Amino acid sequence: MIRAAVLPAVGAPLEITGIELPEPGPGQVRVRLAAAGVCHSDLSLSNGTMRVPVPAVLGHEGAGTVLSVGEGVTHVAPGDGVVLNWAPSCGSCPACARGEVWLCADALTGVGNVHAHRADDGSALHPGLSVAAFAEETVVAAGCVLPAPDGVPITDAALLGCAVLTGYGAVHHSAAVLPGESVAVFGVGGVGLAAIQAARIAGASTIVAVDVSPEKEALARAAGATEFVVASDTTAREIRALTGKQGVDAAVECVGRAVTIRAAWDSTRRGGRTTVVGIGGKDQQVSFNALELFHWGRTLSGCVYGNTDPAKDLPVLADHVRAGRLDLGVLITERTALDGIPAAFENMLAGKGGRALVVF
Structure with missing residues (x-):
């Protein structure tokens, strides 16, 4: 059993509770989170500005270490650091064919998403924005993980995935x-x-x-x-x-x-x-x-998503970080635990601070 921040209903307070995750199936990856950024999109999902099936585990900006992989996964292996990609492109829809992968029609359809279950009552939990990063561990489709760049602290690397x-x-x-x-x-x-x-x-x-x-x-x-x-x-x-x-x-x-x-x-x-x-x-x-x-x-x-192709742009950002041109630490104004996410939401509503980072 692992701990996660669960949104029980739209507009309801987050609940820090135990959840159960399945082992990764074919084309899936299990990741132990090192850190997850608290993004305004998470707040928008929680208050109903953006739609999400509930109950759900939110969080989409994260990085961590691969624990295990399912059959057919070859681009990462257990022990590898990874950055979560909450909008993986399919590569075959009209938008992808035009090179506009950020507009992929299937990026957020939930294909390959893994549903966790609450430990107390067994109810299914939806993985918010495909990756469910507000949890100590997550299981995601293989397209939702990108190799973490060398020379970037894995906790700070979480911010590369969205902000x-x-x-x-x-x-x-x-x-x-x-x-x-x-x-x-x-x-x-x-x-x-x-x-x-x-x-x-x-x-x-x-x-x-x-x-x-x-x-x-x-x-x-x-x-x-x-x-x-x-x-x-x-x-x-x-x-x-x-x-x-x-x-x-x-x-x-x-x-x-x-x-x-x-x-x-x-x-x-x-x-x-x-x-x-x-x-x-x-x-x-x-x-x-x-x-x-x-x-x-x-x-x-x-x-x-910045009109980006994460697979191509992540290495560019890493070069800027390593060269000192991009300072990830400037974005982080608070490091907190899972139970600090509601307070981070309140700070966003009040216009306080930059990025809050949940560190596991």
């Missing part, structure tokens, strides 16, 4: 930031801090961090922000003032709220790019008029 891939990809793949350009990042959480570092790595000349909390300024500047703006009704005006009244070349929105998306758009120069990374609810409606769409000539795009 860093997403933030880095939003800047390098979706917004395609070039050296000398200006960037605004809205939301200084785990993904936002990764995006700020990615903008610095890309050679951005001005990096404006925006957050509702003034206390986030130190975090933002440590990640590489050159300017910090406290979010308000005048955010766009302040950012334009910092960029010669032009606006930034690229804005990256990591919050998922209508008001923030609109502010990011308004902060972008004529012909600039606005990338929406944050996951918002259906009630978050954003309005534009036809004339402004024509006049400003801006691009507004969504961004899924």
Whole structure:
């Protein structure tokens, strides 16, 4: 029996309880978790913004060590360090055929998912976002594990599986930031801090961090922000003032709220790019008029998982870490245990801190 954080029902408090895992079958891998990041997507699943069958074990940003593998698994072996991949691509759908693996139609269908059971009553537990990382151990489909990069502490490597891939990809793949350009990042959480570092790595000349909390300024500047703006009704005006009244070349929105998306758009120069990374609810409606769409000539795009291919991008991120260009420690503002996840959710709701990391 192992311990896990179980979501019994949408909107209900997490329960730390014992669960039973099956041994890995063909094409499956059992992993002992070293660490799991607490992501805003986990909060969105728990409160119903995103759908998940319940009861469920949440958690999707993790890393650990392979305990055992099922028949047919050859790319990892017992004892190997691995990073969890919560959206493995199938390689054969139309999106994958186009090279857009982040839009894979089958990535989150649950094919090959392993259902754990509660130790007390035997009820089946759904693995949230395919990997169920809020547990001491998990059994996942082989496509959900990638070899952990050498030279990166396995606990910190957990962040590579979501926050860093997403933030880095939003800047390098979706917004395609070039050296000398200006960037605004809205939301200084785990993904936002990764995006700020990615903008610095890309050679951005001005990096404006925006957050509702003034206390986030130190975090933002440590990640590489050159300017910090406290979010308000005048955010766009302040950012334009910092960029010669032009606006930034690229804005990256990591919050998922209508008001923030609109502010990011308004902060972008004529012909600039606005990338929406944050996951918002259906009630978050954003309005534009036809004339402004024509006049400003801006691009507004969504961004899924940083538009990354984890298998290709993970080694790139590891090179940045080993070279000292990417500091994973800057993202982590709290290390906690399983029972600290509810408090981490509360901190996210209150806009406090960067990434909380559950260390097993």
